[in-house]
Amino acid sequence: MSASEIGAAEVLAAVRDIVPTLRDNGRKTEDQRWIVADNIELLEKAGVFRVAVPKKFGGLDLPVADQAEIISEISRGCGSTGWVSMVWISTAWIASLYPDKAQEEIFAEGSVRISGGFTPGGTLKPVDGGYILNGTWRFNTGVPGAQWNVHAALVENESGEHEELFAIVPTSDIEIADDWDVFGASGTGSATSTAKDVFVPAHRIVGVDVYDASTRDRWNADLKGRNYNLTSYILATCAPVYLGLAKGALELFLERTPGKAITYTNWTDQAEHPYTQVQVAHAANKIAACEALQNVWLEAMQRPTDAGEKMTTEEKVAVRGQVGYVVQATKEAVETLFNISSASAILRGAPFQRSFRDIAALSLHGLLTPVGSLEAHGRVLLGLEPGTDYI
Known part of the structure; x- marks a missing residue:
């Protein structure tokens, strides 16, 4: 299937197929402090680096909701690979704000990082x-x-x-x-x-x-459909990394728990312990709630751009506040699972501990740290100015 024939469903399916490989490559990626070449090649083959490229240059120019789903799935396999993919995808969209001549140079191959x-x-x-x-x-x-x-x-x-x-x-x-x-x-x-x-x-x-795509049309694109507010777009592509990390951590926890005894107790299967059951449910529902909240801001972004309108201050600051909440809640979900894990979870060979450390590190990102995002959202809810230009 040629690049011009694939769409969001095909890219997503291809990414889902390679999630186990991304996860298996996690230790090597961490050890060399850079994602392994195999990961890049697989994502390239899947069409990931075309998703934000304008169609006139051989890209897919997918809406942000499709981009988010793809980024989340990559992150479910490997947080580092997901974060890098997010940067390469979102900055390709940013490159579509440049003049025609620059775009012709940047997007010459259709797929770009x-x-x-x-x-x-x-x-x-x-x-x-x-x-x-x-x-x-x-x-x-x-x-x-x-x-x-x-x-x-x-x-x-x-x-x-x-x-x-x-x-x-x-x-x-x-x-x-x-x-x-x-x-x-x-x-x-x-x-x-x-x-x-x-x-x-x-x-x-x-x-x-x-x-600032909210104040002018972007180059080489229709006014409707992809003219997202810049900060909202960046936030909406970052958040799926946290969601993917949390979903991956839950999967890994559920895989390793049944049949594992609770040391120094009479419990021979941790899955049978009520406290484990309650905490797992807490974590799973936090993740599900965050995913539902993501759908809220994605709709709030797509609706005005489809209509050729700008987002309001209230809408933009809500995106930032909601993303900040998701960063906090997904981190808490992974911490909940980590806190009921056995000591073997700290072994570097266990992918679960990598999810725990990755989401902890990424939660410190200046634009995404919950405190600043929630403060801006809360200020506007209280009738004040956002107190930041980053909305």
């Missing part, structure tokens, strides 16, 4: 035909295997004020450090990238106004 450093860690100096980029960006997820990378940087305008711009360059133009060594999500290769006197042509530079 793009990473990005979105904290302004560099500077841009205007020169004839473009800019010179210099800077360093930490926590740059997926950059070791990306073909392109977005860099947020500051340029001084004529009035002396600094403007934030976003340059996209081939990863062959930048340096990638070997400095990613962490306790969770350790296979994401979120290394430091550095640009030294890199020339960026003007057509591969955009400003904040272009990045």
Whole structure:
């Protein structure tokens, strides 16, 4: 089946088939601090890196709900692979905000992997035909295997004020450090990238106004259907990683529990213990509730873009608050299961402990940490301003 003939159902089915392989590769991915080549090849074959690419370039241009389901399924197999896939997919959508000429270069192969450093860690100096980029960006997820990378940087305008711009360059133009060594999500290769006197042509530079898809049409796309609010879109592609991790952890717990005795007690099968049953039900229902909540914000995003309308402040801040709640609740669900696991769950050979550490690490992400998200949502519910521009 050619790339033009596949759709969301085919990509999802292909990803489900490789979940066991992603899970089996988890230890090696963690040990080498980067997802194994086999995972990338399988996802490429499944069509994953086409899902956010515009159709005119051979992509699938799937709606965000389909993207979310695919990302969740990848994460069910491997949290690090899911997080990297999310970055590559969502940044491909971001690349569709760039001018036509840039898109023709970026999407030349139809399938593409793009990473990005979105904290302004560099500077841009205007020169004839473009800019010179210099800077360093930490926590740059997926950059070791990306073909392109977005860099947020500051340029001084004529009035002396600094403007934030976003340059996209081939990863062959930048340096990638070997400095990613962490306790969770350790296979994401979120290394430091550095640009030294890199020339960026003007057509591969955009400003904040272009990045805010709620204030203008995006390039090379119909007004209706894919013109999502930027922050809501990013949040809606991040959340499925937490859901997938939690669902995978529940599966792994249920696989290893029946027939396992509770040490130093008379219980020969932990599955028969009422406390185990109640806690498992708590965890399962938290995950199910989070999945239902995801459907709420996905509908809230798709409805206005289908109608060619903008999301309201209340709708946007609700997405952020709801995603923050899901980050918290899925983490709690995995912790609940971990707390009733036997001591053997801490063995590095057991995939369950990796899910526990991955979701704990990813819950600290600045945009996704529950406190800030819930605060913004609560402020608006109380009739106040959100207190943040990131909605």
